[in-house]
Amino acid sequence: MNSTSHFPKRYFMVAGTFLLALLLYIDRICISVAKDPIAAALDLSDKQMGWVLAAFSLGYAFFQTPSGIMADKFGPRKILASIVTIWSVFTALTGAAWNFISLLVLRFLFGAGEAGAFPGMSRAIYNWFPLKERGIVTGINFSGSRLGAAFALPLVAWLINDYGWRTTFVVLGCIGVLWAFGWYALFRDKPEDHKGISEPEKDYILATRQDRHVSLTKERINFGQLLHSKNMWLAMGQYFCSNFTFFFALTWLFPHIKQEYGLETIEAGFYTAVPLIFGAFGNWFSGWLIDRTFKSGKWNRSRILPASLGFALAAIGLLGSIYMDSAVGAIIFLSLAIFGADMTLPPSWAFCVDIGKKHSGAVSGTMNMAGNIGAFITALLFPYLLAWTGSTTLFFIVGAILNGIAIFLWLQMKPQKHFTEY
Known part of the structure; x- marks a missing residue:
């Protein structure tokens, strides 16, 4: 089949x-934009806000592997609809917080509610898309x-200015519930189960999605x-380094600038x-570069x-931002840093599907x-290093060093080896 003969x-x-x-990141970044009014309303310090921002990451980290395993077991249709509903409820409830602990x-x-989103997507990609x-x-x-x-950054800033941070969180929670209903109604776990897909496209997907390696995959892990x-x-090591850079953009970049x-x-x-x-451009460019290189027969590269x-x-972007004395200069170098950090995401998640196959939800979640x-x-290191040194310089140097370590880790990775083999 010519997979492009029809849309x-x-x-x-x-x-x-x-x-x-x-939706995931509109909900996630709202807390960063709302930092000042929340801190004023609840009487929180920068260090306490650091813990609030970090608490999300801890819940998100702890539930990655379990939610990935559930996506593999129950399918991305049920799991994604469920978790989007759950995190949307907690998004709305954020508007009801009354003190630091709450x-x-x-x-x-x-x-914890958001944890299954990208592992669930990975499993859906394995089921629905050819390797190339x-x-x-x-x-x-x-x-x-x-x-x-x-x-979200300017939109949420406007909403908070005009309607207050509590109302803003409730509005975002309602939008998430609507997406969950739509996904459950329209999506199916496998192309074989979707009545709207043509037989030629279904056959094309099944012939090219890596099922020939199924013998390597155990039923349960x-x-x-x-x-x-x-x-x-x-x-895991290289993704730790990647998130160190990018999560700064989601948490402390707005208050820092x-x-x-x-x-x-x-x-x-x-x-x-x-x-x-x-960062979006970095994802598009990296995704294009991956598929172009793969089609030339160079899977590892x-x-x-x-x-x-x-x-x-x-690394270059983080180090360059240290020497800027204007917002425009800092944003130029930080844009380069986030473009680079986001270039690492498509190969990372494609790698997880490569080595995980039918367990790609669990692998990507881990x-x-x-x-x-x-x-x-x-989220914690930025305010603590700033308080300790009086400057953001050390934080950016640490981030650059981690990016260098990640390159060394990638040179040892083997995309063609199932996780049970290497």
């Missing part, structure tokens, strides 16, 4: 997961998260089996949206080259768990 129905699934990623607990539970399309599809999904965050894999540990350069709230929102838009290039750009431990450390 492939599988791309409608990408539209659904793109919107999910968009906010801490709500953000932890919100993070995996890079660009992953890039499109992650670009949705960056565009969502970029879109546990966390201990994953941790016996060198590929798994390497994926606002305070460092004396900007108004909405102005700071527009400035800090720019690196996230460049198609994952390792985009990731290594991305980590190098991220990698994302490690990544969000990096995010947890970022």
Whole structure:
């Protein structure tokens, strides 16, 4: 079959997961924009807000592998609809927080609710997409998260200014519940079960989605089996480094730019949206580079080259931002850093589907768990290092060093080896 002879129905699934990623990061970044009014209303210090931001990452990290295993077992249709409903409820409840502890607990539970989103998407991608399309599809999904965050910064700043932070969280929670109903009604776990897909497209997907390796896959796995894999540990290590850089953009970039350069709230929102838009470009470029390289017969290079290039750009961007004395200069270098950091995402998640196959939900969830431990450390390290040194310089140097370490890790990764083999 020529898979492009008609508009492939599988791309409608990408539209659904793109919107999910968009929503995911609108909900996630809202807390960063609302930092000042929340801190004022609840009388919180910067360090306490650091713990609030970190609590999300901890909940998100802890529930990655379990939610990935559930996506593999029960299918992404039920799991994604359920978890979006759960995290949307906790998004809305954030607006009811009355003190530091209540906010801490709500953000932890919100993070736990979001944990299954990308592992569920990975399992859906395995079921629905040929191997050679995996890079660009992953890039499109992650670009949705960056565009969502970029879109949210000025929009949420406006909502909070006009309607207050409590109302804003309730509105965002309601939108999430609507997505969950739509996904459950329209999506099916397998192309074989979807009445709207043509027989030629169905046959094409089944012939090209890596099922020939099914003999390597056990029916059930546990966390201990994953941790016996060198590929798994390497994926976790490099993703820890990636999230350290990117999570800064989701948590402390907005308050950092606002305070460092004396900007108004909405102005700071527009400035800090720019690196996230460049993050979307990084995802698209990396996804294109992955598939182009893969089609030339270089499977390993198609994952390792985009990731290594991305980590190098991220290190350069972080170091360059240290020397800028204007908001525009800082944003230019931080845009380069986030473009690079986001280039590492499509190869990372494609790698998890490569080595995980029918367990790609569990494998990607375990990698994302490690990544969000990096995010947890970022959220805390930024305010503590700032208080200790009086400067952001050391934080950016640490981030650059981690990006360099990640390149070394990628050079040892083997995308063609199932996690039970290497």
